Amino acid sequence: MASELRIPVTVAEGDGIGPEITAATRRIVDAAGAAIAWVPITVGNAAYLQGETSGVPEAAWQAIRVHRVMLKGPVLTPQGGGYKSVNVTLRKSLGLFANVRETRALAPYVPTRHPGMDVVIVRENEEDLYAGIEHRQTAEVFQSLKLISRPGTERIVRYAFAYARAYGRSKVTCMTKDNIMKLTDGTFHRVFDEVAVEYPEITAEHMIVDIGAAKLADTPEDFDVVVTLNLYGDVLSDVTAQIAGSVGLGGSANVGESVAMFEAIHGTAPDIAGRGIANPSGMLMAATQMLVHVGQPEVAERIANAWLRTLEDGVHTGDVYRAGTSRERVGTESFADAVIERLGEMPRQLTPVHYREADLQVHLSPPVPVTKVLRGVDVFVDWSEGDRAPAVIGDRLAAVATAAGWTLKMITNRGVRVYPDGFPETHCTDHWRCRLFPTDAAPARFAQVLELLAAVDGAGLEVIKTEHLYDFDGEPGYSLAQGE
Ligand code: NAD
Numbered sequence: 001m002a003s004e005l006r007i008p009v010t011v012a013e014g015d016g017i018g019p020e021i022t023a024a025t026r027r028i029v030d031a032a033g034a035a036i037a038w039v040p041i042t043v044g045n046a047a048y049l050q051g052e053t054s055g056v057p058e059a060a061w062q063a064i065r066v067h068r069v070m071l072k073g074p075v076l077t078p079q080g081g082g083y084k085s086v087n088v089t090l091r092k093s094l095g096l097f098a099n100v101r102e103t104r105a106l107a108p109y110v111p112t113r114h115p116g117m118d119v120v121i122v123r124e125n126e127e128d129l130y131a132g133i134e135h136r137q138t139a140e141v142f143q144s145l146k147l148i149s150r151p152g153t154e155r156i157v158r159y160a161f162a163y164a165r166a167y168g169r170s171k172v173t174c175m176t177k178d179n180i181m182k183l184t185d186g187t188f189h190r191v192f193d194e195v196a197v198e199y200p201e202i203t204a205e206h207m208i209v210d211i212g213a214a215k216l217a218d219t220p221e222d223f224d225v226v227v228t229l230n231l232y233g234d235v236l237s238d239v240t241a242q243i244a245g246s247v248g249l250g251g252s253a254n255v256g257e258s259v260a261m262f263e264a265i266h267g268t269a270p271d272i273a274g275r276g277i278a279n280p281s282g283m284l285m286a287a288t289q290m291l292v293h294v295g296q297p298e299v300a301e302r303i304a305n306a307w308l309r310t311l312e313d314g315v316h317t318g319d320v321y322r323a324g325t326s327r328e329r330v331g332t333e334s335f336a337d338a339v340i341e342r343l344g345e346m347p348r349q350l351t352p353v354h355y356r357e358a359d360l361q362v363h364l365s366p367p368v369p370v371t372k373v374l375r376g377v378d379v380f381v382d383w384s385e386g387d388r389a390p391a392v393i394g395d396r397l398a399a400v401a402t403a404a405g406w407t408l409k410m411i412t413n414r415g416v417r418v419y420p421d422g423f424p425e426t427h428c429t430d431h432w433r434c435r436l437f438p439t440d441a442a443p444a445r446f447a448q449v450l451e452l453l454a455a456v457d458g459a460g461l462e463v464i465k466t467e468h469l470y471d472f473d474g475e476p477g478y479s480l481a482q483g484e
Pocket of ligand 1: 017021073074075076077087248263264265266267268269270271272277278279280281282319
């Protein structure tokens with residue numbers, strides 16, 4: 001049974017159908033015996049209308065920070081006028097590092113080609129290419145920095161395993177592209193292998209994301225929990241929601257170290273707002289995730305099983321109603337009544353859910369000290385003289401480097417070695433990465449790097465950026481070029 005202590009949860013009803021589905025959800029959660037004290041707050045359109053461009057007024061911020069758990073209805077983001085998305089604001093400001101999206105097939109009540117699928121995508125939410133650090137470096141070349149941190153990775157991977165344990169799931173699949181990105185994606189894979197050892201009851205597997213995505217789209221019933229980096233997770237969570245056919249019925253969680261926010265996947269459905277016909281299921285499923293998060297898995301389980309039973313009994317809102325499989329077309333409130341009537345009952349055809357008490361708080365390992373030695377430098381040069389013959393820039397730079405006490409190891413163009421010994425077939429842009437090491441092979445000093453750059457600049461070559469080549473505990477902290 002739920003603890004006697006009532007846990008305060010901020011609740012924002014949102015816009016459009018938000019107030020209707022929030023009221024229905026709250027009623028079901030209360031009827032199920034949740035030990036929750038609702039703390040209503042306002043975000044979204046009402047806040048925008050008061051001139052709050054973030055959509056989150058000060059009073060709401062305070063309540064969210066104090067109570068740390070939020071159930072949120074969908075909100076609209078007004079077009080133009082400098083308004084910011086409430087979701088992006090909350091995610092970034094509160095450090096909500098994990099995005100968790102559950103997609104479960106509900107066949108035959110919701111048509112899908114994958115009746116057995118029940119997949120959760122746990123997506124890292126803060127790092128990767130979404131840091132949005134981009135530069136144009138030459139006339140032809142643009143870059144976006146992919147930043148992956150070890151603690152950021154450990155947090156999301158630990159959360160995925162803790163989630164699997166709490167929700168009675170048996171497998172976690174990690175998807176990366178570490179055959180290509182050995183340092184960034186390689187770190188994600190390594191940390192996954194390390195953490196997996198602490199969860200012997202859960203099967204851990206790794207797939208390269210391309211074949212993993214293909215298998216997920218083809219045989220989603222073979223997957224359980226998937227943990228992955230931000231960009232891959234963004235794509236994969238849309239794929240799974242789409243093929244489950246139940247975007248309107250799924251919940252999602254955005255979890256941070258101190259705050260967690262739960263919401264439906266769908267939006268404000270302005271076309272049906274105010275008519276009392278919206279399906280509250282997405283928000284209800286978000287509420288069950290919220291209940292597991294606050295340590296009331298038995299209440300979440302009661303609700304989820306009663307909800308499955310309601311769908312099985314053919315009591316459906318208009319979006320799910322199909323002549324043949326449905327028995328009764330109901331509105332939002334009647335659907336909530338039907339779920340409440342079935343509290344304590346189990347589904348007979350759909351698989352019942354079973355949630356466990358588990359610690360979803362992520363505890364990170366302490367930082368491990370490393371020895372870092374500067375070995376060399378990659379100097380990036382913008383050069384497009386003549387017909388861009390690599391030997392021309394290579395010989396010129398090699399001479400400058402030698403005079404400055406450095407040795408030019410090689411030059412690559414878009415990662416392919418073109419000097420020395422490149423292939424004439426390689427297409428060269430105006431962007432040259434030149435790898436240099438001190439000639440005496442001793443650890444480099446930053447002052448030496450500056451002297452080298454001054455010499456390169458003095459020789460009329462345009463330096464656009466540098467990357468230091470460090471060894472960490474004797475291991476190179478940089479990728480080797482193709483052919484190096
Ligand atoms: P939507 O999800 O609101 O609606 C898409 C379709 O699904 C509509 O036909 C709608 O009637 C139907 N639908 C959605 N939820 C339903 C429910 N619970 N019951 C029955 N039918 C439902 O998507 P949209 O139309 O692209 O977006 C509308 C607004 O919602 C936009 O302003 C968008 O910015 C916002 N939005 C907010 C969130 C959020 O707050 N998390 C997410 C997505 C979209």
